[in-house]
Structure formats: C-alpha cells, structure tokens
Amino acid sequence: MMPAYFIAHGAPSLVIENHEYTDFLKKFAASLPKKPKAIVIFSAHYEQRVQTIGAVEGTYDTIYDFGGFPDELYQMTYPANGDRSLSEQIQSLFTKDGIQSTLDENRGLDHGSWAILKLIFPEADIPVVALSVNRHLTNEEQYQIGKALADLREQDVLIIGSGGTVHNLWKVKWQAGGIDNWALDFDNWLQSKLEAWDTNSLFHYRELAPYAQEAVPTNEHFIPLLLAMGAGDKTRQAKLLHRSYQLGNMSLSSWQFS
Template sequence: MIPSIFLCHGGPTLVVEKNEYTDFLKDLGKKLTPKAVVIFTAHWESEITTISSMDDTYDMIYDFSGFPKELYSIKYPAKGSVEVASKLKSMLGNNGIESKFNENRGLDHGAWDVLYLMYPNATIPVVQVSVNPYLAMEKQYEIGRAIKELGEEDILVIGSGSTVHNLATVDWNSTKVEEWAVEFDNWLIEKVENNDKEVLFNYRETAPYAKRAIPREEHIVPMFIAMGCGNKDKPKLLHQSYVYGTLSYICFEF
C-alpha cells in the first residue's frame, strides 16, 4: 500500500535550487518507491479529465518564460505507460467520471520539476493527468476517490500544485515570509489533518486570505484529488517552507 501525496512544485527554478525543500523531495523519493506514478498537474487544464497514454519517452514542455537558459536544457526522459493509463481511465469510468486519452502531450514543469528531484534516473513510468479548475472541490475529491485503489497496486498518485500561488505577491529577492501566507497555510493544515472535508470544500468562504492565496484554483485542485485518493485514516503534513516571500512549499501525505 502506498499513500497519495500533494506537492507544491514551485517555480521552474526548483530543479536547480538547493534548499530544505529540494532536500526533502530527494529524500522523499528514496522513501517512496512506486512501480508507476500518476501525476495530476496544475499546468494542464481541460474540461474533461485527460490522461497521457503512451509508452514512449515524453517530450519536454518548458511552459514558462524569462528564466535562466539552463532551465530550457533540463531533460527528464521518463516514459509513459499505456497500461496504467488504461487502468486509470477504467477506474474513472466505473465511477461515472468521463475521461479521454492524449497520446502526444509532453511533460510540463508541474510534473517534471518535482519528479526530476524525487526520481532523477527517470526509470519509473509516469502518467500525467489534467485538471479542471472549474469543478467544485467535492468533484475534485471524487476524482481522487475513484482511483483510490491505485495505492494498493503500489502506484503513486501525486497532486502537483501549490497552496499559496499568487504570482503578484512573489518577491524574488525576499527572504522574509509574509504572515498572511503562513496564516492561510496553517488554517489549511489544521483542517486537512483533522479531515474536516466539508470546511475544506468551502475554503474560499472560510479560510483566512483564501482569495489572496489562491486567486485562481488550478493550483489547489490537485490537493483535493490527492486527498480523495488517500488511504490513510489521518492525513499528515510532511513538509512546510517558503521562498520569495509568499511561495509555499507544502507536502501532505494522504
């Protein structure tokens, strides 16, 4: 049995940084050794849940601009898995959730930057999945519940997004963490650890600074999917740190 996890993927520079979060991700990869990874990424949006279905090596998507040139030469030559993609689609369908395949999309940085640090040899098959930020959080949770049994097959489900993701508040030169960002995260952590799902589903109305922390919901959606997919009775915070004033690095185990 392997848990599901939620990770903050941060900025594209994460793969070339050295800090407590990158050290954490490297260590986490040594502790979790799945036979495949299914990753829901905030950087792939579609109305219908879309699943990468391929056995070949993924192309790289550098879905950012204005960053150091070295980032555009990063390679993560992971292969896909038609078998795992088909299993995932079947599970969703059995629970009344529509999905479709995509046979040519590359890996975006919501997927490759965390996987690059966790599994640098790129030997574990990866299936990338889209999110729909316009669905209610209850529906996101249900997507996770539909594929909960993947953990019993040692397939790791990762939700890759962010809890505080407001680029307008990021200060690339700051070493001081903004209190409002921590207050939002601490509220979120308490509710997650207490399994207070109904309050979490309505976080935009109940959490402090919610709309400031998450102006658009695509980055928090993967957390609710990972939560639904969890096999643990009590979710657990594995890591919490910050960079650039407000950019949150949190990891939950579900």
C-alpha cells in the same frame, strides 16, 4: 499500501535551486514504502475541461512551459516512459465512477511534473501517467476524482498532486524579505482542516479560510491537493511532511495521505 502525496512545485527554477525543500525532495524517494511500479501525477499546468489521461507510448517529450529562466532549464529533459495499460485502467476507474475522461497520446510532461520528478526520481526509470486538472469543477468533484483512483495505491502506484497551497504570482516578493503573515495564516488553517480530515470546511475554503483570496487567486494550483487527498479517502490520515516558503509567500509544502 502506497500513500498519496501533494507536492508543491514552486517556480520552474526549483529543479536547479538548493535549499531545504530541494533537499527534502531529493530524499523523498527513500521515505517511500517501496519503489513505485508507476507514478500517476496531476499537474496544475495541465488544464483541460474533460479529465485527460496521458497515454504516451514510449518516452514523454519535455515541455518548457515558462519563459525568462536560466538557459540550463531549457536543456533539461525527463525522459520517462508512459504506461498505456495503466492509462486504460485509470480510464476504466473513472468510467466506473461516472467521470468522463479521454486519452491523450501526444502531450509531454510540463514543469509541474518533471521539475519535481527530476529531483525525486532523477533516473526517470519509473513509468509516468500524467493527468489533467479542471478548474471549473466543484471542490467535492475534485476530491471524487482522486477517490476514484484510490485502489491504485494497493498496486504500488504512487499518486501525486503537484501544485501549491499558497500560489499568488501577483504578491510574490522578488527581493529578500520575511514570510507574509497572511500566507502563514492560510496554511495554518489548511493544516488544521487537513489533519482533522474536515472535508466540509475544505470544500468551502473560499468562504471559511483566512486570506483565501490572497492565497488562492485562481484555483488550478490548489486543486491537486484535493485530488491527492481524495486518493487517501480509504484511510483518511493526513501528515504534513514539509513546509517552507520562497519569495515571501509562495508555499513549498508536501502532504502525505495514507
């Protein structure tokens, strides 16, 4: 069975950076059980009130949803194709679980998707279905959305949640410096609860986790973790594959749910 994954996407410039995390992502595909037949990816930068499913027929456009970065980034593309039949299958799975959803035939891939996919699968030769996130749902509802897609793992579909466990742009350090202890404390608490599959604590992380407000000032980057975890509900095994930091406290982490 294909594992599900949470993968931090960091800053948009991740795709042109060189450090231990980009090295990890470039080797990631080789660690998979087999080449995926398709990729389903929830991006923190694709926010909709109703669960939206990319249903592009043909090649996705590349969205440059950022400003002030090197010109090189704005020349990059990720010309992956959609998979309409998989999009419709996903909608059927959501309907079966009582989750309202809609298809979007036009939206391209934002940097939360293409920046990491370009590092992991640079050939862009695997069909992609982009899925939105909704910050207004409960954490349990987020988990259930991921759980609704769990059967896709048996079809060699790779499910990815793309976001960041510690993502606070108001507290990043643009100058060189060490890693903030509050970021470490939050991620360490998170690790203990994920490895124990303690969903009750995770659903109430805002009340229970140390420095939750600093680490997760807004929840759109945290949601993909719960979505990916939900997709791993059948087996309930969480493994930290990588964790490092940039800008003092922005977490670059990858979790496997298998």
